[in-house]
Amino acid sequence: MTHTQSQFIDFRSDTVTQPTPEMRRAMAEAPVGDDVHGEDPTINRLQEMAAERLGKEAALFVPSGTMGNLAAILTHCNRGDEAIMGNLSHTFRFEAGGCAALGGVNPFVIPNLPDGTLDLDDIRNAIRDKADVHYPTTRLVILENTHNWTGGMPLTAEYTCQVGDLAHQNGLLLHLDGARIFNAAAALDVTVRELAQPADSVTFCLSKGLCAPAGSVLCGSAEFIARATRIRKQLGGGMRQVGILAAAGIISLEVMANRLQEDHVRAARLSAGLHGLKGLELEKEKPATNILFFRLSPDLPHTSGEVAAMMEQRGVLIDTDGPRRIRLVTHNDIDDQGVETALKAFRTIFA
Numbered sequence: 001m002t003h004t005q006s007q008f009i010d011f012r013s014d015t016v017t018q019p020t021p022e023m024r025r026a027m028a029e030a031p032v033g034d035d036v037h038g039e040d041p042t043i044n045r046l047q048e049m050a051a052e053r054l055g056k057e058a059a060l061f062v063p064s065g066t067m068g069n070l071a072a073i074l075t076h077c078n079r080g081d082e083a084i085m086g087n088l089s090h091t092f093r094f095e096a097g098g099c100a101a102l103g104g105v106n107p108f109v110i111p112n113l114p115d116g117t118l119d120l121d122d123i124r125n126a127i128r129d130k131a132d133v134h135y136p137t138t139r140l141v142i143l144e145n146t147h148n149w150t151g152g153m154p155l156t157a158e159y160t161c162q163v164g165d166l167a168h169q170n171g172l173l174l175h176l177d178g179a180r181i182f183n184a185a186a187a188l189d190v191t192v193r194e195l196a197q198p199a200d201s202v203t204f205c206l207s208k209g210l211c212a213p214a215g216s217v218l219c220g221s222a223e224f225i226a227r228a229t230r231i232r233k234q235l236g237g238g239m240r241q242v243g244i245l246a247a248a249g250i251i252s253l254e255v256m257a258n259r260l261q262e263d264h265v266r267a268a269r270l271s272a273g274l275h276g277l278k279g280l281e282l283e284k285e286k287p288a289t290n291i292l293f294f295r296l297s298p299d300l301p302h303t304s305g306e307v308a309a310m311m312e313q314r315g316v317l318i319d320t321d322g323p324r325r326i327r328l329v330t331h332n333d334i335d336d337q338g339v340e341t342a343l344k345a346f347r348t349i350f351a
């Protein structure tokens with residue numbers, strides 16, 4: 001079934017956000033050119049802004065976060081190389097195995113801890129002995145900030161530095177899937193530049209909490225971005241008058257990045273309202289950013305799919321992860337009233 005914005009309060013993801021009226025106006029008026037020739041002035045402006053914000057030399061607009069991560073992995077790694085990543089990372093769980101299927105890159109999966117991090121010893125132990133021909137060559141470590149599937153957990157700059165140091169001391173590179181790095185910066189009250197500093201490359205998404213209709217940006221050194229641009233072309237991600245999308249992305253950076261704390265406050269209010277309801281167990285005492293998960297108690301007779309269907313009848317859409325786990329995500333299109341409506345609906349089910 002498809003859902004339109006007007007009918008439902010949609011907590012399934014921040015990917016469902018509508019572009020703002022200001023974005024739509026900017027899109028209509030954006031000067032554009034052929035971006036494959038580097039001639040789209042609006043794309044060029046967005047890329048310069050993004051590189052500056054993230055503290056990297058250069059940036060590249062890509063159609064999606066998935067392509068940004070894949071282009072980074074393919075740029076850093078050769079076939080037969082290995083990338084260390086979390087078992088709950090988006091790159092491992094939700095990118096259709098692209099790094100293996102398209103890059104011949106082997107994922108070495110280690111557990112994500114409940115705070116979204118990877119244990120430093122687990123990373124250390126996953127690094128292969130270069131001299132042994134039995135092994136793939138370890139090339140890359142991937143972190144995710146915020147970490148979606150552990151509950152939108154922000155990774156600190158200090159932790160990211162520790163992983164960066166460990167990677168670099170062992171001749172490895174660090175890629176940061178910063179799909180929601182602006183949420184992390186807002187939650188930690190630091191700049192995205194500080195969070196990105198230890199990473200050799202960073203992807204961030206314009207089309208989640210930042211509300212652009214599409215697009216992500218891959219950032220790194222000028223040399224890395226030059227190579228990634230060729231990979232993007234191979235992946236079919238070289239687009240033409242795509243400044244129309246970049247115009248929205250510029251508003252994402254200039255305007256929408258400054259309001260994310262509102263979403264975090266609403267997620268906290270939602271969580272507080274769910275506290276104590278019989279039949280559900282919140283995974284975290286309080287959400288760190290805009291994502292919260294809860295589990296259905298073993299004695300609750302309903303599956304998460306059934307709960308989602310009951311919520312839908314009450315005008316609220318929610319996300320499920322297997323039969324007993326539910327995810328709620330706040331974003332620009334959910335206001336205080338939306339939170340209240342959702343809580344009212346939850347109270348009728350978990351009375």
Ligand SMILES: Cc1ncc(COP(=O)(O)O)c(C=O)c1O
Pocket residue numbers: 015063064065066067090091144146148177179180205207216
């Ligand atoms: C952490 C994370 N990384 C990457 C992506 C991929 O982004 P896209 O949907 O634009 O491919 C997502 C999407 O939800 C995500 O949550």
